[in-house]
Amino acid sequence: xxxxxxxxxxxxxxxxxxxxxxxxxxxxxxxxxxxxxxxxxxxxxxxxxxxxxxxxxxxxxxxxxxxxxxxxxxxxxxxxxxxxxxxxxxxxxxxxxxxxxxxxxxxxxxxxxxxxxxxxxxxxxxxxxxxxxxxxxxxxxxxxxxxxxxxxxxxxxxxxxxxxxxxxxxxxxxxxxxxxxxxxx
Numbered sequence: 001x002x003x004x005x006x007x008x009x010x011x012x013x014x015x016x017x018x019x020x021x022x023x024x025x026x027x028x029x030x031x032x033x034x035x036x037x038x039x040x041x042x043x044x045x046x047x048x049x050x051x052x053x054x055x056x057x058x059x060x061x062x063x064x065x066x067x068x069x070x071x072x073x074x075x076x077x078x079x080x081x082x083x084x085x086x087x088x089x090x091x092x093x094x095x096x097x098x099x100x101x102x103x104x105x106x107x108x109x110x111x112x113x114x115x116x117x118x119x120x121x122x123x124x125x126x127x128x129x130x131x132x133x134x135x136x137x138x139x140x141x142x143x144x145x146x147x148x149x150x151x152x153x154x155x156x157x158x159x160x161x162x163x164x165x166x167x168x169x170x171x172x173x174x175x176x177x178x179x180x181x182x183x184x185x
Contacts, residue, residue: 023069031074031077040074043074044170044173045165045167045170046075046130049162050105057079060084062076063105064079064088065090065109066090066130087103100116101120104125108128108131110131111133114144118147121149124154126153128156128163129159129162132164140160
């Protein structure tokens with residue numbers, strides 16, 4: 001949002017029953033308790049990828065690198081709701097590689113190109129790259145340095161073409177749900 005616009009006021013003006021991005025404080029609170037109607041689209045897409053890949057989160061060490069209200073925080077809650085043991089890190093976490101090397105499931109959502117490298121990944125881990133960073137006019141990369149990471153990971157999402165399409169699919173799912181909840185008789 002431009003600096004002169006109060007994004008908190010904008011978010012609070014959204015009807016929680018129509019909040020397909022799940023940014024309103026009511027919906028954020030529901031995510032915390034696990035009793036939600038809407039989930040932010042990117043974390044929802046990540047969870048759908050995990051589920052459809054047959055990965056069981058329960059009991060797994062999950063590390064989320066990123067603490068944004070849009071991805072990092074809700075992502076950690078969704079993994080926790082699936083009985084993952086969750087550690088939240090960020091760009092200023094001391095000894096980050098120590099933490100990421102323990103992850104069975106690593107979600108990179110820090111917004112820094114190629115921030116996570118292969119030597120920071122536990123062999124056999126599932127690596128989900130949420131980042132999308134433009135490093136040249138026609139070159140997109142994720143938060144994970146793909147070439148070194150794919151040599152170590154059991155599974156890894158590409159950028160572009162990994163989580164992005166799932167985000168869009170979840171937005172459509174949330175939009176349909178909002179339409180069904182809000183239709184008048």
